[in-house]
Amino acid sequence: MAKKFDLKLKGYVGGYDFDSNYVEYILEKSESKEVNVLIDSLGGSVASALSICEAFRRHGNVSVHYVGMNASAATVASLGAKHVSIATSGMYLVHKCSTVISKWASMNADQLRQLIEEYDKQKKDLEKIDLNIATMYANKCKKDKQALLDLMKVGGWLTAQEALDWGFVDEICDLPGDVTPKVTAQVIEDLSEAGIPLPFSVQERNDSLMEKIFSMLSSFFRGTTQYQQQTATMNKNYQSILGCLGIEAIEETGGKFTLSVEQMEKLDSSFQEMNSRLNELKETIARKDTELDNLRQKPADDTKHVVDDLSAEGEQSPFDSYVDTVNRAQELFNQIPV
Structure with missing residues (x-):
């Protein structure tokens, strides 16, 4: 008993x-x-x-x-x-x-x-x-x-x-x-x-x-x-994360951080947005690389058409323009009284 x-x-x-x-x-x-x-x-x-x-x-x-x-x-x-x-x-x-x-x-x-x-x-x-x-x-x-x-x-x-x-x-x-x-x-x-x-x-x-x-x-x-309970401190490092959360510091206790559900959702949304933007940039880079490769594979253009195009439009070549400038200068010199 x-x-x-x-x-x-x-x-x-x-x-x-x-x-x-x-x-x-x-x-x-x-x-x-x-x-x-x-x-x-x-x-x-x-x-x-x-x-x-x-x-x-x-x-x-x-x-x-x-x-x-x-x-x-x-x-x-x-x-x-x-x-x-x-x-x-x-x-x-x-x-x-x-x-x-x-x-x-x-x-x-x-x-x-x-x-x-x-x-x-x-x-x-x-x-x-x-x-x-x-x-x-x-x-x-x-x-x-x-x-x-x-x-x-x-x-x-x-x-x-x-x-x-x-x-x-x-x-x-x-x-x-x-x-x-x-x-x-x-x-x-x-x-x-x-x-x-x-x-x-x-x-x-x-x-x-x-x-x-x-x-x-x-x-x-x-x-x-x-x-004794571990002391909670406010950590101001990790500025990228703090910027995403829109806060100045985050609570740290015993080497661990405390986040609310709302903050976790905000971080998750930011990461998804960054991943989406990163994928867009990757696609843009890939498209530009393709265009560059195509340009490299094209044959060099003939420069003759440049002169022909200038003539057709009534424009002088740089050499002709130089010659005309020298001739006008000579004419002005000749007009000076002796």
Whole structure:
């Protein structure tokens, strides 16, 4: 018979199925009793996780059991429990927190400096949150804080035994009803969207799929603990394409460009028009080449008809015109009084 849990916290930390208010409600109802909690979550909001952690600590008699793949804020939530166990098939991951970075704008030097200052402040805030969480992990694991910071920086998956060796959990046990997590396509997609790496065993079976997943843009969790989204910038290169689209710049994220359906249709129309014009030019060149070849094959014309034609029209040849000009000049000279 499966063990009865007073709380089953699954999905996004901070969502409807992992809500701090609901946790508080159940704990208040069970103030004098032991509360057994099942956790199966890839993480979420660190703010909600910290609230749940402290709620567990205040109650003082909470046992947490991890099943499936648990990461990020889901690992923080259990730090206030008196006892933490994990299923043999369970996985555990800690990492440095992150925030969403997405800026689409054209900026001058002053605006860039202001943006850098804002990002620098965010960086310092993240470092403080990392240090706070590392301290909490270190207290649970009875290890040096720097060792936990180093592990968070790596952010790799731990097996149940590794989680026990570190001290994140107090026991490995398989309760009735525990099953090996099935790594479905949906689970892989959720991991990718959260920015969480797949366990090594899954990577071995899904190399081609992994390449596809990690080529996608990283999505992010809601709340404070979120996985960093690649920064969007405006690329002003490729002037020919920009000219076709009638825009000054195009959005680039992680080496990839984003075009709307309307822009794709506009590009396709421009390419079709250019291809049509190119074919017309090719036909014109071919026609001119044919005419040139025909002219080259014709015999040379007799020049006699040129003189005959000039005579027939009453026009003088250049030589006759020269002679007449000299004679008129001589006549004018003769008319000068001596």
